[in-house]
Amino acid sequence: MKTLADKFGFVTGFSDHTKGVVCPLAAAVMGASIIEKHVTLDRSMKGTDQPGSLEEKDLLEMVQNIRMAEKAVGDGIKCVNPATAAAMHKLARSVTSKREIQKGEVIQESMLCLKSPGDGYKWVDRVRFVGKVAAQLIPSDATLRDNMILAEPEGKSGKKGDGEPQGATDSVSVGA
The missing domain is CATH 3.90.1210.10 (Antifreeze-like/N-acetylneuraminic acid synthase C-terminal domain)
Incomplete structure (x- = not known):
């Protein structure tokens, strides 16, 4: 799907004649914007398209699965959904x-x-x-x-003289 879309610059789709809904689901996940699938009232009827066709309930299942897959793949925008945010x-x-x-x-x-x-x-x-x-x-x-909290404890700011009692000096002189 991506190769065709990149090469030709058009919307891509998938025409399916296989049994089941796996191939259309995979095509949708790979970027198909259009899915073509034959639909029948009864798969047991005669006809060349009957084996690969979907009955109404199967068509509904295919569409639901494609919609769930689209949600699972997402839109590429990373965000936390509300249920996850509450749990976090x-x-x-x-x-x-x-x-x-x-x-x-x-x-x-x-x-x-x-x-x-x-x-x-x-x-x-x-x-x-x-x-x-x-x-x-x-x-x-x-x-x-x-x-x-306070910004810094007294005497811990790194400024000279912080935390020293009034009148303290760097040197002490002893009388001669």
Whole structure:
């Protein structure tokens, strides 16, 4: 189907004289836009086309199978269907507090775990929280959010003098 469509630039179809519905189904999956299949009231009637013809119930089955195959093949656009999205949310896991974390406490990886639902940060993103200070009391089993932490703990920003008591100096002189 694709070869013919590419070579001639026309809509392609499939004229089928075989028994059953497998060949038209395969043709549709391969890109046939038109399927021609003989239909009969009764396959046991005399005639040269009867053996490869479909009765009404078989025609209905063929069309239903083609429509299901088209859905299965899809349109090439990758997206999550609503049923899968709901399951993903329910089954996915987020960075969660393993225990109660006090306001001002530095968050360590050992204080964190993964729990459902998956509406928060993934485990790979735990670095957003590890080493940061809790801006508030974080209850046990809470999904961690950005507003629960301070940017940097005191004395950890890398600036000279951070965390030193007032009046501290780099050197000490001892009287002579």
